[in-house]
Amino acid sequence: MGNDGFFKRVHEVAKLVPYGRVTSYGAIAKYLGAAGSARMVGWAMNASHNDRDVPAHRVVNRKGLLTGKHHFEGTNLMQQLLESEGVEVVDNQVQNFDKLFWDPMKEL
């Protein structure tokens, strides 16, 4: 598994997500030129367990829904992590998602 280039890039972008902000899988995928492979971004996040510095909890789907919360420990760790950063989460959905959304394409 030395082919971690894609995962590494995903992790890099995820690390660049500012505190208290969130982004989407598609945005990361597009930024990496892998638009259409948003699922692979999610897969990369699954591998992000290798790098604990990767704030996977800041990555949600395009609706701001915490689709991957079940991949975290417990049942609400992801939500707690976000709330601890000041991100309001209700019903597994990020509030003010449009304002908290961080687009690597525009911000970088």
Next chain:
DNA sequence: TGAATGACTTCGG
């Protein structure tokens, strides 16, 4: 080789 899977997205209704 091929079928199934998934932390997604887009489109039509």
Next chain:
DNA sequence: CCCGAAGCCATTC
């Protein structure tokens, strides 16, 4: 905005 269906692509079995 919600819902169903289709597309996408790396990974796994």
